[in-house]
Amino acid sequence: MALARVRIQTEDFDLSTEVAALRAEDAGVGAVVSFIGTVRDRNGGAAGEVSAMELEHYPGMTERSVEGMIDEAHRRFDIRGARVVHRVGPLLPRDQIVLVVVTSAHRGQAFQACEFLMDYLKTQAPFWKKETTPEGARWVDARVADDAALARWGIVAGNAGAAGQGTASK
Numbered sequence: 789m790a791l792a793r794v795r796i797q798t799e800d801f802d803l804s805t806e807v808a809a810l811r812a813e814d815a816g817v818g819a820v821v822s823f824i825g826t827v828r829d830r831n832g833g834a835a836g837e838v839s840a841m842e843l844e845h846y847p848g849m850t851e852r853s854v855e856g857m858i859d860e861a862h863r864r865f866d867i868r869g870a871r872v873v874h875r876v877g878p879l880l881p882r883d884q885i886v887l888v889v890v891t892s893a894h895r896g897q898a899f900q901a902c903e904f905l906m907d908y909l910k911t912q913a914p915f916w917k918k919e920t921t922p923e924g925a926r927w928v929d930a931r932v933a934d935d936a937a938l939a940r941w942g943i944v945a946g947n948a949g950a951a952g953q954g955t956a957s958k
Contacts, residue, residue: 793870794854796845798877801887810869810889817868817891823906824887827879840887840920843876843885850874850914857908864941865901867892872905874915907937 791809795801803822811817829837856871873887888905894896909915917928938944 791871792798793872794851795871795873796847796850796876797873799905800884803874803887803889804878806871806887806889810871810891814868814891816893817845818893819895819898820889820891821895821902822887822889823902824884825882825906827883827885829881838881838919838921841879841883841885842918842920843874843879844916844918845874845876846914853897853913854909857905857912861890861901861904864904865892865897866894867897870901872909872915874909876915898905904941907941908943911935911938912943914926 789803803824807820807822811820827838827841854872854874858872861867861870865941867890871887871889875885879885886906886909888909890898890902892901906932914940918925919928
């Protein structure tokens with residue numbers, strides 16, 4: 789039975805468990821590249837400190853969207869496997885938010901595919917993020933820099949200013 793390439797969940801994840809599952813029964817894996825995004829206080833304790841974050845998504849639609857981008861990563865790069873685990877619900881500083889793991893025969897393709905998938909998640913995946921600070925809660929907009937990162941892969945996005953969309957993995 790094939791393991792799910794995409795999981796959206798409230799519970800935390802374990803890097804070693806996810807890597808072991810992705811590598812299982814694939815002797816052709818020569819490289820594993822991973823990225824973990826965490827909740828952080830953006831302002832280092834200054835005004836605007838993030839005390840909590842909440843992520844929302846549309847079940848079914850989000851998984852299909854991320855699955856499609858994993859398919860695109862397989863078309864663009866010589867990779868053997870990929871997995872994305874993304875958390876939703878309430879999160880606190882230092883909590884893990886997102887995991888992207890890519891396997892390939894050689895490291896270069898795995899690094900590129902992992903970065904490609906993260907750039908996609910930051911701008912195109914249907915997640916909405918609300919941060920709580922001492923000033924109150926606010927939805928977080930996409931950033932122009934995130935759209936620019938995706939553009940280097942030949943994907944044009946105009947999400948900056950679209951309240952909260954595609955910014956869950958910051």
